[in-house]
Amino acid sequence: MLKKDTYVSMSIPALSTARENLIEKDKNDVLASFRDHFSLPEGIIYLDGNSLGPLPLGAAERAAEVINNEWAQGLIRSWNTAGWFEMPSRLGDKLSKLIGGNDGETVVTDTTSLNLFKAIASTVRIQQQDAPGRRVILSERDNFPTDIYIAEGISDFLNSVKEETGEHYEVRLIDETLSLEDALDDSVAVLALSHVNYRTGAMWDMHAVTDQAHAAGALVIWDLAHAAGAVPVDLNGSNADYAVGCTYKYLNGGPGSPAFIWVNARHQGRFWQPLTGWWSHAAPFEMTDSYTAANDVRRFLCGTQPIASMAMVECGLDVSLAADMELVRAKSLALTDLFISLVNERCGEFGLELITPENHADRGSHVSFRHPEGYAIIQALIDRGVIGDYREPEVLRFGITPLYLSYTEIWDAVEILRDILETQAWDVPAYKNRNAVT
Ligand SMILES: *Cc1c(COP(=O)(O)O)cnc(C)c1O
Numbered sequence: 001m002l003k004k005d006t007y008v009s010m011s012i013p014a015l016s017t018a019r020e021n022l023i024e025k026d027k028n029d030v031l032a033s034f035r036d037h038f039s040l041p042e043g044i045i046y047l048d049g050n051s052l053g054p055l056p057l058g059a060a061e062r063a064a065e066v067i068n069n070e071w072a073q074g075l076i077r078s079w080n081t082a083g084w085f086e087m088p089s090r091l092g093d094k095l096s097k098l099i100g101g102n103d104g105e106t107v108v109t110d111t112t113s114l115n116l117f118k119a120i121a122s123t124v125r126i127q128q129q130d131a132p133g134r135r136v137i138l139s140e141r142d143n144f145p146t147d148i149y150i151a152e153g154i155s156d157f158l159n160s161v162k163e164e165t166g167e168h169y170e171v172r173l174i175d176e177t178l179s180l181e182d183a184l185d186d187s188v189a190v191l192a193l194s195h196v197n198y199r200t201g202a203m204w205d206m207h208a209v210t211d212q213a214h215a216a217g218a219l220v221i222w223d224l225a226h227a228a229g230a231v232p233v234d235l236n237g238s239n240a241d242y243a244v245g246c247t248y249k250y251l252n253g254g255p256g257s258p259a260f261i262w263v264n265a266r267h268q269g270r271f272w273q274p275l276t277g278w279w280s281h282a283a284p285f286e287m288t289d290s291y292t293a294a295n296d297v298r299r300f301l302c303g304t305q306p307i308a309s310m311a312m313v314e315c316g317l318d319v320s321l322a323a324d325m326e327l328v329r330a331k332s333l334a335l336t337d338l339f340i341s342l343v344n345e346r347c348g349e350f351g352l353e354l355i356t357p358e359n360h361a362d363r364g365s366h367v368s369f370r371h372p373e374g375y376a377i378i379q380a381l382i383d384r385g386v387i388g389d390y391r392e393p394e395v396l397r398f399g400i401t402p403l404y405l406s407y408t409e410i411w412d413a414v415e416i417l418r419d420i421l422e423t424q425a426w427d428v429p430a431y432k433n434r435n436a437v438t
Helices: 004-009 019-027 032-037 057-071 075-081 087-098 112-130 145-161 206-215 307-322 325-350 374-383 407-423
Strands: 106-108 136-140 170-174 188-194 219-223 242-245 260-263 366-370 389-391 395-399
Touching (some): 019 407, 032 307, 057 307, 087 260, 112 145, 112 260, 136 145, 145 188, 188 206, 325 366, 374 389, 374 395
Antiparallel strands (some): 242 260, 366 395, 389 395
């Protein structure tokens, strides 16, 4: 896996943006064949793989196998005979390879929100023992809301049970008025950040930030929701403490597919998490009347897992594991550069404001623009077969996924965007009614 520095110095020649050159570029694209692993509808340019990845072809087959064979025929026996019970760890080992983890450090389980709860609780507990005065959970105001809400929930819970002691926990957020450096004082127990920002696509330097937090005495949790499968991640190389993330975004695991949690092997002897369900017990089927934690990463499990959904996660993982992450990153940068240049060239006069960092080392694999009519523009694009999404406030977000997108599709998407802006096709009431999911 490439170190991030390599990308900073890697010069990616500026692409000619003429469509015939892009057709040529697609012909020579060594990742082009990966598109054949996915089922994508005809006539759609899918720029939302950062929100819900498409269906890997193998997943439909695998789902049929789980349902018709393992469940219908195998029944309860399949927990043993079809490998259901080991699935969280077996898939965790596969996932580990994509994020710079080792075997035995990752499990696939639960949701990102739940896993973040476990990870924060775990770091707070370690700090209670090692540095009891540290009671700040540090995150950033611009983080994905669930990450902030979960931190608040833990802090509120700790405060409610410790009311009389005066040991007050709090959530502190980095923003324009508070830098990471200033926020990292000796009251911080844990720093919990998203590697790639869900809204802007801005990427933290995992290695540098982890070093900085450790030097200040804090533990570090990385949320890899928009990073796993999208950018090279090196958790052990960065010496991170914990990480969590989704499998339904760039890892193409399916709607609501189980998430993952990684813990650095150095914490495995002592880490603890409060959702002490029986799947995290050292010997669940001894049915003992008291809890003893499993002595490995299974300690992060809680209860019975969603096997059918988890089985499909493996199909997405297998596709990502077959791709060279170095090539995926190079193509991601080339495609995002192309998208940014074309929007500049072709849509410059329509008031789209780029909010994604242009510097390669500072961005993930999606590109976002602000526009006051962002929601309506996205609806108009979707009607024309270009699927992106909308995030408050005023943000049009486009996921750029090298495994199934071509250079010409980026060109075509920008032409459709230009047409919508030029003709003001977005300016109709139907495009302004908000759906429940934006
Ligand atoms: C998508 C995303 C989540 C989603 O959490 P769920 O529990 O799966 O709903 C969490 N954090 C970040 C940073 C995300 O981008």
